Amino acid sequence: MVPLRLARAVLLATVMALVGGSPAGAGPSAAGPSAAANAADAACPDEGCRVDGGRYRAVVPPAWNGRDPLPVAVWFHGYRQDPGEVIGDRPLVTPFARRGVLLVVPEGAEGSWNFRARPEGRDEPAFVGRVLDDVRRRWPVDDGHVAAFGFSIGATMVWTLACRRQPVFTAHVAFSGTLWPPYPEHCAAGRTDLLHIHGTTDTVFPLAGRELRNGLRQGNSDMMLDFLRAEKSCRAAAPLPAATLPAGLACRSDDCAGGGTIVSCRHGGGHWVEPGWVDMALGWMLAR
Numbered sequence: 001m002v003p004l005r006l007a008r009a010v011l012l013a014t015v016m017a018l019v020g021g022s023p024a025g026a027g028p029s030a031a032g033p034s035a036a037a038n039a040a041d042a043a044c045p046d047e048g049c050r051v052d053g054g055r056y057r058a059v060v061p062p063a064w065n066g067r068d069p070l071p072v073a074v075w076f077h078g079y080r081q082d083p084g085e086v087i088g089d090r091p092l093v094t095p096f097a098r099r100g101v102l103l104v105v106p107e108g109a110e111g112s113w114n115f116r117a118r119p120e121g122r123d124e125p126a127f128v129g130r131v132l133d134d135v136r137r138r139w140p141v142d143d144g145h146v147a148a149f150g151f152s153i154g155a156t157m158v159w160t161l162a163c164r165r166q167p168v169f170t171a172h173v174a175f176s177g178t179l180w181p182p183y184p185e186h187c188a189a190g191r192t193d194l195l196h197i198h199g200t201t202d203t204v205f206p207l208a209g210r211e212l213r214n215g216l217r218q219g220n221s222d223m224m225l226d227f228l229r230a231e232k233s234c235r236a237a238a239p240l241p242a243a244t245l246p247a248g249l250a251c252r253s254d255d256c257a258g259g260g261t262i263v264s265c266r267h268g269g270g271h272w273v274e275p276g277w278v279d280m281a282l283g284w285m286l287a288r
Contacts, residue, residue: 046084049134051130052130053127054127056131056134058102058135058138059105061096061097063097063100069140070102070139070141072146072147073102073103073104073148074105074106074131075103077150078153079153080112081111092273095278099283115153124157125164128161128167129166144288147172150173150175152176158177159178162187163228165188165190166188172192175273176199177221178196178225180217180218181217181219191260196221196225196263196264197266201268201270207220225262232256233258234256234262236254237253238252240252249267251265263284
């Protein structure tokens with residue numbers, strides 16, 4: 001299992017700190033970088049690539065020829081993780097490399113994400129937009145395949161971006177997390193493709209959510225999936241054949257007005273990510 005499956009006690013402690021009172025791949029465009037520059041930028045420096053408001057790390061697929069546009073996956077990490085921890089996780093990174101996808105990992109402010117859009121916090125959609133602008137400055141990007149991936153509170157960030165559609169991603173992938181109350185009354189119009197994977201025995205971010213300190217509550221994943229299906233006028237579909245899925249996953253796919261798709265998957269485990277799920281999500285993303 002990917003090391004994103006942190007010890008339960010550590011995760012519980014960090015979640016409590018979060019809600020407590022103390023801060024606890026055609027050729028490159030004419031304006032694109034040269035092959036030599038791309039070779040030098042095989043990954044961001046150890047300190048990360050800096051933009052206004054923060055930084056990010058990137059991992060270029062090793063078989064990339066230095067010219068063809070790259071599909072991009074932006075990974076939003078879990079609470080108190082950092083980009084170095086994510087890109088150092090070999091089982092997690094391997095599917096991106098094998099699929100030829102540029103992995104981009106922004107850094108949360110103080111290890112988290114301002115998904116509630118508090119005025120004193122960072123403007124996350126604007127920050128993510130600057131990260132994507134900088135990525136496009138450094139590498140040729142396949143704009144038809146630019147997806148947001150996230151784990152835990154990073155999945156909450158993915159849901160936030162999917163609902164706001166700012167910046168616009170071609171697909172959204174959420175592992176073990178969703179929106180928190182107060183829930184939005186509506187999501188922005190436009191096509192949304194979202195894949196949500198969650199464990200039925202997750203006690204850190206349960207499917208139904210849970211009460212936390214200071215009266216806050218984690219979101220209910222099933223409620224949010226039903227809300228998004230209604231918002232996007234989706235039609236109920238039959239479960240996906242088990243033979244087409246990684247072992248242990250059960251999924252349904254709903255086709256929506258405007259061509260979007262909402263896929264919901266369950267597994268019998270807890271608060272973690274399996275490499276096989278990441279690989280499946282990448283295949284789904286590249287098929288959008």
